[in-house]
Amino acid sequence: MASLNAAARAVGTGRHLWRPDGWALGVGLVSLLMALPILVVASYALHPGNEVWAHLVDTVLVDYITNSLLLAAGVGVGTLTIGVGTAWLTVMCEFPFRRNLAWLVLLPMAMPAYIIAYTYTGILEFAGPVQDTLRAWTGWQHGDYWFPPVRSLGGAIVMLTLVLYPYIYLLARAAFIEQCVCVLEVARTLGLGPFAVFRRVALPLARPAIVTGLTLVLMETLADFGTVKYFGVSTFTTGIFRTWFGLGDQAAAAQLSAVLLAFVFSLILLERWSRRQRSYHHTGHAYQALPTYHLQGARRYGATAACALPVLLGFAIPAGQLAVWSWQTAPAQLSGPFPQLVANTVTLAGITSVLAVALALLLGYGRRLRRGALVRAAVRIAGLGYAVPGTVIAVGVIIPLAWLDNTIDGLSRDYLGLSTGLILSGTLVALVFAYLVRFLAVSLQTVEAALTKVSIHVDDTARSLGATPMRLLRRLHLPLLRGSLFTAGLLVFVDVLKELPATMILRPFDFNTLAVRTFELASDEQLAAAAPAALAIALTGIGPVVLLSRSIAHSRPGHRKHA
Amino acid sequence: MLELESLSVDYGTQRAVQDLSINLTPGQIGCLIGPSGCGKTTVLRAIGGFERPTTGRIRLGGRVVSTPDHIVAPEERRIGMVFQDLALFPHLTVARNIGFGLHRYSRDQRRRRIAGLLELTGLEGMDQAYPHELSGGQQQRVAVARAMAPRPTIMLLDEPFSSLDPELRESLPRELREIFRGDGITVLQVTHDQPEAFAMADEIGVLRAGALEQWDTAYALYHMPQTRFVADFIGEGIMLPGEVIDERHIDTELGHVRTRIPEQCSAGSAVDVLLRPDDIQHDDDSAVKARVVDRTFRGAQFLYTLALDSGRRVLCLAASHHDHPPGEYIGIRPELDHVVVFPGTA
Numbered sequence: 001m002a003s004l005n006a007a008a009r010a011v012g013t014g015r016h017l018w019r020p021d022g023w024a025l026g027v028g029l030v031s032l033l034m035a036l037p038i039l040v041v042a043s044y045a046l047h048p049g050n051e052v053w054a055h056l057v058d059t060v061l062v063d064y065i066t067n068s069l070l071l072a073a074g075v076g077v078g079t080l081t082i083g084v085g086t087a088w089l090t091v092m093c094e095f096p097f098r099r100n101l102a103w104l105v106l107l108p109m110a111m112p113a114y115i116i117a118y119t120y121t122g123i124l125e126f127a128g129p130v131q132d133t134l135r136a137w138t139g140w141q142h143g144d145y146w147f148p149p150v151r152s153l154g155g156a157i158v159m160l161t162l163v164l165y166p167y168i169y170l171l172a173r174a175a176f177i178e179q180c181v182c183v184l185e186v187a188r189t190l191g192l193g194p195f196a197v198f199r200r201v202a203l204p205l206a207r208p209a210i211v212t213g214l215t216l217v218l219m220e221t222l223a224d225f226g227t228v229k230y231f232g233v234s235t236f237t238t239g240i241f242r243t244w245f246g247l248g249d250q251a252a253a254a255q256l257s258a259v260l261l262a263f264v265f266s267l268i269l270l271e272r273w274s275r276r277q278r279s280y281h282h283t284g285h286a287y288q289a290l291p292t293y294h295l296q297g298a299r300r301y302g303a304t305a306a307c308a309l310p311v312l313l314g315f316a317i318p319a320g321q322l323a324v325w326s327w328q329t330a331p332a333q334l335s336g337p338f339p340q341l342v343a344n345t346v347t348l349a350g351i352t353s354v355l356a357v358a359l360a361l362l363l364g365y366g367r368r369l370r371r372g373a374l375v376r377a378a379v380r381i382a383g384l385g386y387a388v389p390g391t392v393i394a395v396g397v398i399i400p401l402a403w404l405d406n407t408i409d410g411l412s413r414d415y416l417g418l419s420t421g422l423i424l425s426g427t428l429v430a431l432v433f434a435y436l437v438r439f440l441a442v443s444l445q446t447v448e449a450a451l452t453k454v455s456i457h458v459d460d461t462a463r464s465l466g467a468t469p470m471r472l473l474r475r476l477h478l479p480l481l482r483g484s485l486f487t488a489g490l491l492v493f494v495d496v497l498k499e500l501p502a503t504m505i506l507r508p509f510d511f512n513t514l515a516v517r518t519f520e521l522a523s524d525e526q527l528a529a530a531a532p533a534a535l536a537i538a539l540t541g542i543g544p545v546v547l548l549s550r551s552i553a554h555s556r557p558g559h560r561k562h563a
Numbered sequence: 564m565l566e567l568e569s570l571s572v573d574y575g576t577q578r579a580v581q582d583l584s585i586n587l588t589p590g591q592i593g594c595l596i597g598p599s600g601c602g603k604t605t606v607l608r609a610i611g612g613f614e615r616p617t618t619g620r621i622r623l624g625g626r627v628v629s630t631p632d633h634i635v636a637p638e639e640r641r642i643g644m645v646f647q648d649l650a651l652f653p654h655l656t657v658a659r660n661i662g663f664g665l666h667r668y669s670r671d672q673r674r675r676r677i678a679g680l681l682e683l684t685g686l687e688g689m690d691q692a693y694p695h696e697l698s699g700g701q702q703q704r705v706a707v708a709r710a711m712a713p714r715p716t717i718m719l720l721d722e723p724f725s726s727l728d729p730e731l732r733e734s735l736p737r738e739l740r741e742i743f744r745g746d747g748i749t750v751l752q753v754t755h756d757q758p759e760a761f762a763m764a765d766e767i768g769v770l771r772a773g774a775l776e777q778w779d780t781a782y783a784l785y786h787m788p789q790t791r792f793v794a795d796f797i798g799e800g801i802m803l804p805g806e807v808i809d810e811r812h813i814d815t816e817l818g819h820v821r822t823r824i825p826e827q828c829s830a831g832s833a834v835d836v837l838l839r840p841d842d843i844q845h846d847d848d849s850a851v852k853a854r855v856v857d858r859t860f861r862g863a864q865f866l867y868t869l870a871l872d873s874g875r876r877v878l879c880l881a882a883s884h885h886d887h888p889p890g891e892y893i894g895i896r897p898e899l900d901h902v903v904v905f906p907g908t909a
Contacts, residue, residue: 457650463637464611464644465664465713475663479654 027366027375030359031382034437037396038388041261044254052252056243060234064256068222068235068263071156075221076214078161083168084210086307088198091176094292095303102173103549105307108314109166110541112498112515114226115534117159118522119318121230122325124150151231159227162314164217170548171213175206194293208275215271222264223389225501226519236260237391237501244395244505254399257392264387319538325531333532337512341533345513348428349496352435353443353489359436360443360488361481364451365473368459379444386441390434390502397434398506401425427508434502439495443488450484451477487547494544497537564589564749565610565717570619572605572773579605581773582619585751587717592743592750594764596757598796602773603753607719610751611644612637624716643710647722649702651694657681657705658690664713680708683742700731707739711748718743720752724759736762757797769793785839791905794837799866801877802835804907813904816871817851817897825906833907838877840866842898845881849894853877855887869895 049057089095090102108116124130124147131147134140149155179202187201203210225237236256244253295303359382367379385393401424412420424430454477462472500515507516514533521530565587572580579602587593595603608614610621612634621629623642628635652660658677665673681687684704694702703723710718724732740763743750754760760767761781768778769792777789788794791802805815807828813820815836828834845867853869856876860883867879867887879895887893 455646455648455650457646457648458652460608460611460613460637461644461646461650461709462652462663463613464640464642464715465709466638466641466666467663468638471666476652 023362023366023369024372024375026362027370027378027382030363031378033433034382034385034440036400037393037434037437038261038384039396040399041254041257041392041396044251045258045262047251047255049255050249050251052243052247052249053255056239056252056256060239061256061259063234064236064239067153067228067233068260070153071160071224071228071233071235072218072221074154074157075160075164076218078157079165079168079217080210080214082161082165082310083213084172084203084206086165086310087169087172087176088202089303089307091173092194092198092202092292093303094294095300097304097308101304101307101311103545104311105169106166106545106549107311107316107542108163109548110538110545111163111315111318112226112500112537112541113160113163113224114230114500114519114522115322115538116163116314116318117156117227117230118527118530119321119534120155120159121150122527123317123321153231153233156224156227156231156233159231160221160224162310164220165310165314167216167220168210168213171209172206175209176202179205211271211274215267218267219264219387219389222260222267223391223501225389225391225504230519230523236263237389240391240395241501241505250395250399254395257395260389260392264389268387319535322531322535322538325528326535328531329528330532333529337517338532341512341514341517342536344511345497345515348431348435348513349493351428352432352439352496353492355432356436356440356443356492357447357485357489359440360447361485363444364447365477367448368451368456369469379448383441383444385437386439388438390438390499391505393434393437394502394505397430397437397502398425401430401433425506428511431503431506431508434506435492435496435499438499438502439492442491442495446484446488446491447481450481454480490547491544494541497540564591564624565593565751566622567606567610568620568622570606570609570621571617572602572609572614573617574605578617579773580609583770583773583775584619585768585775585778587749587751589749590744590747592740592763592765593752594760594767595751595753595770596755596760596767596796597770599755601770603755603770604721605773606770607644607721607751607753610717611642611719612640641713641716643713643715643718645706645710645718645720645723647725649706649723649726651702651705651709653694655693656690657686657692657694657697660694660705661709661712663709676712680712683745684708685738699727700735703727703731703735707742711746716749718748718750720750722754722756723752725754725756732756732759733762739763769796771796786901786903788837788903791835794903794905798839799878800837800839802905803838803875803877805834805836805904807832807834815899816873816875817877817899820899820902822899822902822904824904828904828906835905835907836899837903837905838897838899840878840880842902843869843877843879844896844898845879845885846894846896847885849896851895851897852892853879853895855889855891855893857889858887867893869893 086101086105090098090105122128126142126147134145134147138145183201183205184197187197192200222235223237224235225241228235229238229241236259240253240256240260243249243256363379363382367375388396402422405420405422405425408423409420412418458476459472462476463469467475497513498515500519503513503516504519507513512520514537518530518533518537521527521533565585567583567585570580570583571578581602583606585593595606597603605614609616609629610623612629615634616629616631618631620627623640627633628640652663655663658681661677661680662673665676668676677690681690684707686701686704686708689697689701689705694705697705706723707718724736727735736759750763752760752763764781766778767781767784769776769784771792777784777793779787784793784797788797794800794802803815803817805813805820807824807830808814808819809830810824811821813822813824813834813836820836822836825834853871855867856870857868859866863883865881865883865885867881869877869879871877877895885893
């Protein structure tokens with residue numbers, strides 16, 4: 001008994017020991033479940049390759065790696081240029097429509113890359129309006145001129161850049177806004193011009209934030225399936241898909257997934273490492289307004305144009321084209337399968353977001369109650385899935401679930417004499433599970449951020465006033481967190497709505513969502529028919545953008561709030 | 564009312580509180596003071612039931628609430644806590660904040676208790692306001708009223724005034740002291756701020772690295788510090804080296820001092836004499852002169868830093884109409900009748 005007590009002391013180091021260990025157990029279980037697909041895929045890295053794998057290595061693997069890296073490099077450079085540039089302009093310069101553009105540049109986030117990819121294909125292809133006009137003006141015929149091909153690696157880079165740069169914009173903007181006025185002013189008094197201040201002071205200070213943004217962009221790029229598939233660029237994600245469905249080799253697909261996973265995790269490590277390098281992240285609390293450069297003459301409108309162009313290309317033009325197409329095809333689509341698609345999608349996204357919020361609450365709350373290193377690590381593991389491409393998660397989900405299904409089916413046949421079929425892997429269970437693995441981090445981050453805003457002393461005070469943990473949750477945390485829980489749910493909802501590769505792999509037979517239907521129709525060259533579903537996805541995607549834009553409007557403490 | 568018996572608390576391998584024994588009688592207001600990181604907040608958290616002792620025990624109202632093997636949950640201790648950040652519940656009105664701990668009261672009892680506390684803390688009419696609508700001082704009073712509401716055995720205050728502006732830091736502790744006195748509430752406060760401790764507490768304990776250096780009244784801590792640390796931490800002063808002549812006398816630069824000598828010091832051994840600013844009187848007629856090195860204007864008084872002939876610095880508090888610029892020599896008269904002596908360090 002005495003040794004038991006000693007052990008309890010050693011484990012808990014004194015904090016909150018009287019609570020039953022249910023929380024820690026729950027947190028551990030959830031994070032184990034969430035890590036399962038990743039572990040399954042990673043384990044295939046150790047498998048010896050079969051002949052399909054050898055064939056892949058001989059033929060396409062080099063292509064996959066080169067294309068994926070080129071894509072990542074191109075998108076990296078593109079998003080950095082646009083993201084950092086627009087962030088600096090909107091924070092530090094005064095020009096017409098600055099305040100509106102500050103949130104408008106977020107709009108492309110609402111557009112999944114595969115949707116603008118097929119929209120631009122429609123606009124720019126040989127029979128599209130742009131080339132039509134070009135020929136009408138110049139009198140050229142087919143073969144008389146060269147036009148950049150949209151469906152190419154370069155095209156994929158442009159498409160992904162146009163929708164992913166807001167990640168860098170958001171983080172760079174936050175870093176620029178938090179920078180200390182005095183550091184900038186000291187630099188000015190030391191004789192640096194505005195551009196030199198940007199290059200030598202502001203940019204290095206914002207670098208950690210920008211690197212984090214870049215990491216997110218590269219993860220999304222590596223995860224992209226729809227764009228590269230539609231453009232016929234062979235990358236890891238399309239390769240995994242092809243190996244799984246085309247060659248029917250699950251082991252080889254899992255091995256490809258393991259290689260992609262290695263790329264993703266090196267990205268994460270690189271980002272961690274680059275953040276560890278910074279020892280200067282706080283430059284002070286300057287609650288005064290940042291001084292802005294008043295641009296003169298043509299440069300004023302140049303700045304406006306520079307910020308407006310990404311919005312036009314990344315949102316306005318494709319959305320306009322989708323609207324035009326929808327106008328033509330909506331009557332036929334709406335009377336057809338469209339309502340069923342919406343119902344399917346909303347059901348899936350709804351179930352997932354409710355579960356994701358509930359799990360995030362469990363994890364976030366568990367971490368708050370038990371501040372041990374183990375619980376912290378478990379919570380972190382549970383959020384890892386966000387870095388992993390949907391294709392990889394799908395592979396990692398279906399392998400263990402199929403095994404479980406076969407086992408259950410086998411047992412049931414042996415003992416009950418009836419076949420249960422695929423009760424997990426062939427149903428929505430697999431799909432929701434995969435979504436949770438991929439998007440739990442989204443809700444977790446929101447819930448944790450909200451929880452840390454509630455002082456731990458609030459908990460302690462309530463406890464000392466006689467509140468049990470349950471009363472604490474009900475009377476204090478739930479009311480205080482309500483807004484954030486809604487936000488978390490909405491973010492997950494929209495992410496599920498846009499998700500394509502995992503849905504395509506895991507959906508039950510004949511079960512369609514808006515995203516899958518859009519992609520199928522677009523792949524069949526029925527671009528106009530795909531428009532209503534695509535437009536529905538894009539418009540729903542504006543929800544999180546509005547939330548984000550509201551939070552960036554008054555994020556500088558003590559700054560005047562602009563309505 | 565509160566008894567700590569040889570309390571020790573560890574964080575991992577780090578000992579935060581070391582063999583601490585304190586006893587507060589009912590209605591007494593105690594205070595733990597010490598530099599940041601001295602473990603004072605850990606003591607409060609241990610009493611609140613948020614930390615488990617490694618050794619020793621805690622009794623509240625005669626009942627053992629904490630031992631290394633057994634901890635009574637915070638919600639069953641009847642303790643009122645007030646934190647530095649106040650931790651008001653932002654989504655509840657003042658009345659609901661105060662009433663939060665009264666969930667076992669009937670609706671009628673609760674209303675009366677809240678009204679009584681609003682009156683006691685001077686918050687009448689504020690009951691429907693939300694915390695963010697209140698001033699800092701009002702928020703402070705709400706936090707205190709909320710902690711007092713369920714009639715706790717003891718109130719624990721963790722640096723409760725440090726977020727207030729200087730004026731309130733003067734007046735509010737005195738006000739609260741009256742309230743606690745009037746209700747006969749036992750209080751333990753921790754702070755690093757002396758004026759706050761002096762304004763509130765009957766007895767003050769000085770903590771250093773988790774261990775208690777001295778537990779005494781403010782007067783005794785200032786004039787009869789038992790250790791160098793306490794002498795240094797409480798009030799201003801300097802150490803003047805001297806040499807023991809006999810059991811009653813010390814020779815110093817400022818002449819012979821007649822005082823009590825530490826037992827371990829024999830004739831000839833080196834000692835340090837603690838000189839407070841009020842031990843050196845300014846006297847224009849005195850033959851002993853010292854050069855003004857620096858001065859700080861304090862309204863009614865000047866605090867002079869003076870250099871003796873040897874170059875050694877002493878402090879002197881003088882009425883502020885004695886205005887002498889740095890560099891000038893002024894007369895001083897040491898009044899060293901009750902100074903404290905420490906064995907020399909050299």
